[in-house]
Amino acid sequence: RNAGDYIFYTDWQWTSFVVFxxxxxxxxxxxxxxxxxxxxxxxxxxxxATIMTIYxxxxxxxxxxxxxxxxxxxxxxxxxxxxxxxxxxxxxxxNKHAVIIIGGTLVGLSFPLFNMVNLLLVRDPxxxxxxxxxxxxxxxxxxIEPQVGKFYNSPVALxxxxxxxxxxxxxxxxxxxxxWTYRWMAxx
Numbered sequence: 001r002n003a004g005d006y007i008f009y010t011d012w013q014w015t016s017f018v019v020f021x022x023x024x025x026x027x028x029x030x031x032x033x034x035x036x037x038x039x040x041x042x043x044x045x046x047x048x049a050t051i052m053t054i055y056x057x058x059x060x061x062x063x064x065x066x067x068x069x070x071x072x073x074x075x076x077x078x079x080x081x082x083x084x085x086x087x088x089x090x091x092x093x094x095n096k097h098a099v100i101i102i103g104g105t106l107v108g109l110s111f112p113l114f115n116m117v118n119l120l121l122v123r124d125p126x127x128x129x130x131x132x133x134x135x136x137x138x139x140x141x142x143x144i145e146p147q148v149g150k151f152y153n154s155p156v157a158l159x160x161x162x163x164x165x166x167x168x169x170x171x172x173x174x175x176x177x178x179x180w181t182y183r184w185m186a187x188x
Contacts, residue, residue: 005129009072013125014155017115021159024076025111026170028052029104032082033174037099038181042090049082069132072125074118081111096175104171105164112159119155 031052032045056075064070084106085099092098 005132005134006126008134009125009128013072013119013122017112017119017155018159018162020076021112021115021155022162022166024078025081025108025159025163025167028078028081028111029085029107029167029170030174030177032085032107033099033103033171034177036086036089037096037175037178040094042086042094045082045085045089046079049078053078067132069123069128071123072128072132074115074122077111077114077117080114081107084110100171100175101168104168107171108164108167109160111163111167112156115159116156 028049032048035048036042036044038044053075056078060070060073060075063073085103088103088106089095089099092102
């Protein structure tokens with residue numbers, strides 16, 4: 001039984017790292033650049049990331065309430081990547097297109113690297129397996145076995161690669177949402 005639990009927690013650790021690296025770096029890119037360009041103030045992206053970090057503390061509590069081990073659930077490291085976005089906006093003298101290309105790429109590449117801290121600090125899946133037998137999950141929440149071998153066993157490389165490709169269009173989307181917002185306000 002515990003061998004199955006160990007596989008469950010190991011798969012959860014690796015799979016969630018890659019999935020969350022990609023999804024949260026794109027979420028950060030859209031939201032942070034939207035607010036930063038809306039205010040026009042470098043630093044707004046870091047402020048946004050701080051708020052999102054607090055939201056993820058709440059989400060961590062929700063997972064814990066479902067019976068998962070508290071020190072196995074990680075809070076994503078949003079703030080340093082947002083600081084790079086702010087730095088890009090400041091260093092390019094508020095150049096929107098530079099933020100999209102350079103800032104978006106920096107967020108996508110750096111987010112999984114900063115989140116690697118989580119993989120280093122999280123409790124060992126084998127220890128977790130013995131202390132916390134796997135919670136019974138409905139079929140639609142059962143983790144799929146990750147094909148990690150295809151990516152040279154590196155969740156960070158996979159997360160950074162996919163993240164860097166996806167965050168640039170997402171950063172552009174965040175910038176575009178600003179245009180739509182201003183038009184909507186002007187119409188009133």
